[in-house]
Amino acid sequence: MVKLAEWRGKEIFRKYGVPLPPGRVARSPAEAEQWVRDGRVPLPCVIKAQVLAGGRGKGGAVRFANTPEEVRAAAQAILALEFKGERVREVLLEGKLAIGKELYVAITLDRSARVPLLLTSSQGGVEIETVEDSAIVRQPIHPFPGLAAYEKRRASQSLGLTGAAGKALSPLLDALWTAFNAEDAELIEINPLAVVGEGLVALDAKVIIEDDAGFRHPGYSEIRDDRTPLEEIAREKEIAFVQLDGDIGVIANGAGLTMATLDVLTEFGGHPGVFLDLGGTDDPAKVSEAFLLMAQARPRAVFLNIFGGVTRCDTVATGLVQAMGQIPPAERFPLVARIRGNNEVEGIEILRRAGITALSSLKESAQSVVAAAQGPAAAGGHA
Template sequence: MVKLAEWRGKDVFRTYGVPLPKGHVARSAEEAEQLVRAGTVPLPCVIKAQVLAGGRGKGGAVQFAGTPAEVRAAAAAILGLEFKGERVKELLLEEKLPIARELYLALTLDRAARMPMLIVSAQGGVEIESVPDEQIVRLPIDPFPGLTGYQKRRAAKVLGLSGGPAKALDRLLDALWAAFDGEDAELVEINPLAVVGDGLVALDAKVIIEDDAAFRHPQYAEIRDDRTPLEEIAREKEIAFVQLDGNIGVIANGAGLTMATLDVLAEYGGRPGVFLDLGGTDDPAKVTEAFLLMARAKPRAVFLNIFGGVTRCDTVAKGLVEAMRQVPASERFPLVARIRGNNEAEGIEILRAAGITSIPQLRESAQAAVAAAGGRP
């Protein structure tokens, strides 16, 4: 998933016609000051750190300013902040508006209903997790008609809107629905949605785009998620790779088998350091690449657990043996292998010829891997 920073989310909103405050991005205190001096952002204004974590208001990552000098000082203070582990590199400056009320709106997927869901609450401006269930209304939306008139009227009623603001909500919900659908979003969230005079304004924007729809939205490809450098390389090679804080490297195929492997290792005191899901492949070179990537994470031991379905055991064995040849002797680590399933006998024979024994039972092989990494921590 691609989580968009607030200003990128607001760019999406702007494209679809969701009303926004006047604002602009700045990447230095000088630039921030210039934006208000030039009148691009009216004073007084709000200066917001562009980080993905929530709770910015309490953490000093959102400040108000009434003069160009105050803007410069606030911008300088926020830039360079370390907010929940994320360094602030960008600011969003926006006009400060006279807010009458703060509301909550979101569109996301309801997996069980297999429908998008509109989530509405009159309690905006606070974390939605802290709002009691009875003050949140969830409306499933059938994708065929899409968002309907009566659902929009229901939302207006829940939000206590009538007259001008209710009309504004009708237009805003159409725009939000179009953005959710058109951008293949997993989530579009406005919190808070402000009532300002006779209209509505999205004061914040949280937009998450689905990875699988990337082929329709090349513009999001440049935006990196919170991956480590090795995770990023793996992503480019289409290998699922996650770094944890343990010392056993795990290579398996398929998400379920990978998780089951971690569960068994944990049972015997092992701590997975990196896990890597080969997925389905019939290319030994991909196995070699995956294994070399694993070697770069410097595990104490590696546990290879493959059940061959689409992937053949002999393919994995060939790729593995080639990788072991390429890892320099000084960087070698103990390897425990378990390969089962499609072409199992051929795979085991290839490993045996290279001096690697496959342990057929999951329990015994996991125990061997924990022992190879130095036993219980």
């Protein structure tokens, strides 16, 4: 898949007529200031880091400015950031709008039903994963007739839109549907979709393109936005490594156990972030290399969940302890381990000697790492 940065997603939105705030991309503080002084971006404005990871607002990667001097200073600060392992190289400047309400709209693929799916929620502006399932309306879209009028009316009702704003939703959904098909997208998401006056404006854009359709879209061939810099490094080292938006790192072996671990952490209120799948690897050097790569993403806590079949628990533990010694004290984080199976007694002993919390219960270990990620008072060994 090809994940597009926000500004690239908005270029697609603009192409198909989705309403957007006035904005420009800048790659230096001087360029950012010049866009404002030229009147291309009105003041006050917002300056946003162009990275793939979420949580930019909380992480200091989104700032507001009222003067050209403030714009330059904000751009300089953001361009100096390394956000969740990704160096910020571009910022998007957009005029600040008077927002009446924030909504959520997306079109994606329902792989089980094998049809596109329209998602709407009146609770926009937050991570959709945190929204109660009952607050999200899902409507399958028949791929041949496309979006029907009654489906758009239902979407409008689910968003609580009336009057001019309600009427504005229909052409916006038509534009998203056209873009979704024409660009061979896996996901087109607006979060938030803002009610501004009597109209609607897309304040953010998340677009993922199906890379198997690349032959129809040669313009995407040079875009490398689909992987973060850390994911690129992991790919070169042949490490199964994925960056999500959460703050808990996960190390497991096997795709099934890895996905189950993410589900368990979410069940107990955690937010899984970087995860890596060791597969059948138990080479201490490879484990150490993978762990140090994860450390660069700066998780708040890490959960090691290993079931030793082919994989030996003691050699995984040895690699982990070796990696811990290479992490500077100021950059260390809580680490909780659950290892079962081949040589688990030896592995647990290695970890405990290194001061790492090792528990046999999945429930207890998951709860422990979630607590560790939520505050410094939580129990748990530290890397």
